[in-house]
Amino acid sequence: MIKLTLVVFLLLMSGCVAESTDFVGEPATDELKSDLASLDNFDEELMDLDEFGTEEFNF
Amino acid sequence: MNKIMIMVFVGLFLFGSMQVEASLNDKDQRLMGEYDSLRGEYKLVKEEWSNAKEEYISAKKQYKRFDKLSVDEQEEKFGIAKNFVSKTLERIDAHINILANWAERVIQDEELQNEVISELNGYLLEIDEFQLEVESAKDIHQLREISKDVREYWGSTRVELKKYVGIILTERTNNVISRAERLSERLHFKIDTLNQDNDQVMEMQNLLSDFDSKIKFAKEDYSNAKAVYSRMDNLQDFDKLLREIKDYLSDSKKYLRESHKSLRELVKIYRSFTGDFPNLGDSE
Structure with missing residues (x-):
């Protein structure tokens, strides 16, 4: 169990390290990276339209 | 040692957040604040809608014909159905408000921004009217008529809204x-x-x-x-x-x-x- 936790932790850390190399410390450059990352799931937030319908209105 | 490390990480995170925050101008900050509040509201409305739907589906399973129910049962089921329609309208309203907030934040072309916001506000007015009709519905027959209109309205509106989604994503x-x-x-x-x-x-x-x-x-x-x-x-x-x-x-x-x-x-x-x-x- 401890080994498994350690492996998961190391995997997570390696992901964080890989991600952090995208940032160089210059604020405007890093803001562009953050802007780009925020575009990734943006459409899902706006597309919550088809999930709910009014088909159940059958009183 | 662990506590010190955690404090260092939290400190670095907060410092980073402050730097980004400081770079936002007043208008952006106002819109971001509004957005956070709208997102919170939307989450709540969505949850309420989900509960109202569940309650309605469960009530619907209990009878085959509404007119065969006793007066008390009819009143209870009518209230549940009415609440479901009302929560559906609230959810649509909350979603459109989020789209309007995004439109104000991301569309730089003033003419396009005004056009999109004005059209989204038009939908909000129509939803307000439906909401008033639902509130004033006295019986299941009236509610059925209103629900039919809402269903037709949402059927086309949810497709129309995709145009504004497209504009916001692009801009x-x-x-x-x-x-x-x-x-x-x-x-x-x-x-x-x-x-x-x-x-x-x-x-x-x-x-x-x-x-x-x-x-x-x-x-x-x-x-x-x-x-x-x-x-x-x-x-x-x-x-x-x-x-x-x-x-x-x-x-x-x-x-x-x-x-x-x-x-x-x-x-x-x-x-x-x-x-x-x-x-x-x-x-x-």
């Missing part, structure tokens, strides 16, 4: 492109003042040229996406056209990500060459 990508273009301008200015015969400066010029061409490609895809939303007139094509927009924007994002790689390398070399970051912020 938000354009904002990232504009930010990249501003960085490019500042970098040209800074690098052009350096000794052009130096190898590192030549490498920076090459990376800057690569950065510019990736931004150009991203902008071409943005223009293509914009052309698609401009021809969203026929409801039947909206799903197909929104997919086209998303494909163009996906390519645009790909080029922007590549452009950032060049920019990142460039900034590293600049720092190694001059001993300091180029400082590309708005204050420069």
Whole structure:
């Protein structure tokens, strides 16, 4: 169990390290990276339209 | 030791957040505040809608014909159905408010922004009217008539809203492109003042040229996406056209990500060459 936790932790850390190399410390450059990352799931937030319908209105 | 590490990480996180916060202007801060509040409201409304739906479905299973129920049972089931219709309208309303907030935040073209917000406000007014009708419904027959209208209304409105989703997605990508273009301008200015015969400066010029061409490609895809939303007139094509927009924007994002790689390398070399970051912020 401890080994498994350690492996998961190391995997997570390696992901964080890989991600952090995208940032160089210059604020405007890093803001562009953050802007780009925020575009990734943006459409899902706006597309919550088809999930709910009014088909159940059958009183 | 662990506590100290946690405090250091939390401190660094908060410091980073403060820096981003400080770079936002007053209007952006107001809109961000409104957005956070709208998101919170939407989450709550969605949960209430979900509960109202569950309650309605469960009530519906308990009878086959409404008119066979006792007066008390009819009153109870009528209240449950009414609440479900009302919560559905609230959810639509909350969703459109979020779209309007995004439109105000990301659409830079004032005329387009006003047009989109005005049309979204038009939907909100219609929903308010439906809500009043639901509130004043006295019996199940009236509620059935109103629900039929709401169903038809939402059937076409949820498709129409995809046009505004397309516009917001496209214009938000354009904002990232504009930010990249501003960085490019500042970098040209800074690098052009350096000794052009130096190898590192030549490498920076090459990376800057690569950065510019990736931004150009991203902008071409943005223009293509914009052309698609401009021809969203026929409801039947909206799903197909929104997919086209998303494909163009996906390519645009790909080029922007590549452009950032060049920019990142460039900034590293600049720092190694001059001993300091180029400082590309708005204050420069």
